[in-house]
Amino acid sequence: MPRVVRTPAELRAALRGQPSVGLVPTMGYLHTGHATLIRAARAENAVVVLSVFVNPMQFGPKEDLARYPRDLDRDLRVAAEAGADLLFVPEAGDMYPTGFSTRVELSGVSEPLDGAARPGHFTGVATVVLKLLNLVQPARAYFGEKDWQQLAVVRRMVADLNVPVEVVGVPTVRAESGLALSSRNAYLSAEELERATVLSRALRAVQAAYAGGERDAARLRQAGLDVLATEPEAVPDYLAVVDGDMRERDAVDDDPMNRVLVAARMFGVRLIDNMPLDARQHPGGQHPGDQHPGEL
Ligand SMILES: Nc1ncnc2c1ncn2[C@@H]1O[C@H](COP(=O)(O)OP(=O)(O)OP(=O)(O)O)[C@@H](O)[C@H]1O
Numbered sequence: 001m002p003r004v005v006r007t008p009a010e011l012r013a014a015l016r017g018q019p020s021v022g023l024v025p026t027m028g029y030l031h032t033g034h035a036t037l038i039r040a041a042r043a044e045n046a047v048v049v050l051s052v053f054v055n056p057m058q059f060g061p062k063e064d065l066a067r068y069p070r071d072l073d074r075d076l077r078v079a080a081e082a083g084a085d086l087l088f089v090p091e092a093g094d095m096y097p098t099g100f101s102t103r104v105e106l107s108g109v110s111e112p113l114d115g116a117a118r119p120g121h122f123t124g125v126a127t128v129v130l131k132l133l134n135l136v137q138p139a140r141a142y143f144g145e146k147d148w149q150q151l152a153v154v155r156r157m158v159a160d161l162n163v164p165v166e167v168v169g170v171p172t173v174r175a176e177s178g179l180a181l182s183s184r185n186a187y188l189s190a191e192e193l194e195r196a197t198v199l200s201r202a203l204r205a206v207q208a209a210y211a212g213g214e215r216d217a218a219r220l221r222q223a224g225l226d227v228l229a230t231e232p233e234a235v236p237d238y239l240a241v242v243d244g245d246m247r248e249r250d251a252v253d254d255d256p257m258n259r260v261l262v263a264a265r266m267f268g269v270r271l272i273d274n275m276p277l278d279a280r281q282h283p284g285g286q287h288p289g290d291q292h293p294g295e296l
């Protein structure tokens with residue numbers, strides 16, 4: 001079993017002198033998506049650290065912080081099987097002690113989409129990710145493409161602040177139904193999970209329109225919205241076609257960084273997903289220089 005450390009001081013002591021560390025930041029309740037990130041880190045680093053921290057700073061006052069699923073025993077089993085060496089499981093008071101006053105706030109990539117729908121969310125993400133990077137000082141840090149805008153925010157912060165880490169994006173792991181794996185799927189019943197496949201079906205409809213030659217962003221978007229409209233339980237927050245900087249344009253070009261992103265509320269749960277416009281790309285799309293599990 002991986003060792004569990006609880007405080008920043010214990011973590012630093014455990015990692016002293018380790019030359020090649022891979023960090024996988026998570027909020028726990030691990031699934032195969034997380035295991036894929038851990039395995040990618042295992043293949044490239046001498047030591048793999050998994051953080052499990054439901055970060056209060058990235059939740060809005062009306063969001064699901066209190067009911068977010070937590071199960072450390074299950075997390076330990078998944079982490080062990082995937083090859084993590086160390087689990088960092090801090091308390092909120094260890095990460096944000098009395099007097100904590102710093103915020104890492106990005107403009108640009110963090111503003112639209114989830115940034116607009118969840119005010120303050122990416123400030124919370126950037127702040128905790130920078131703290132984790134400073135605590136662990138990893139050579140590489142692994143993030144899922146399922147949270148595509150988050151990945152863009154982390155890349156921007158790391159570049160802007162000269163953080164000495166390689167950010168590795170890992171393609172989205174999906175259920176056979178097409179549904180992106182997500183800890184929040186645990187809130188849904190089997191029937192609701194089946195109906196939540198409307199998100200990936202909407203994204204595929206946009207890909208199909210793009211493959212058919214459509215380059216008008218509004219018409220591409222409409223192809224996805226038409227599919228979402230077939231599911232009365234899906235209340236979209238957004239469905240957007242964006243470039244690598246999360247900007248919507250009137251007409252799209254063939255840049256492989258172009259993506260379609262969706263967020264919708266279904267059955268009281270907020271779900272997100274995204275795909276590259278060009279379905280012939282790697283299933284999850286890729287950033288130049290990224291490593292993918294299948295290629296390691
Ligand atoms: N299906 C997936 N495929 C690949 N990576 C994933 C997948 N789901 C989550 N991740 C990645 O795992 C990391 C930790 O994510 P997190 O713990 O929030 O899990 P989650 O399933 O995204 O949870 P939530 O339901 O809160 O969105 C993030 O980098 C995230 O992008």
Ligand SMILES: CC(C)(CO)[C@@H](O)C(=O)[O-]
Pocket residue numbers: 025026027053055058125128129147150
């Ligand atoms: C990156 C992260 C662990 C920061 O709390 C979280 O946003 C997540 O799990 O994607």
Ligand code: BAL
Pocket residue numbers: 027058147150
């Ligand atoms: N996976 C992103 C974390 C969040 O929704 O807060």
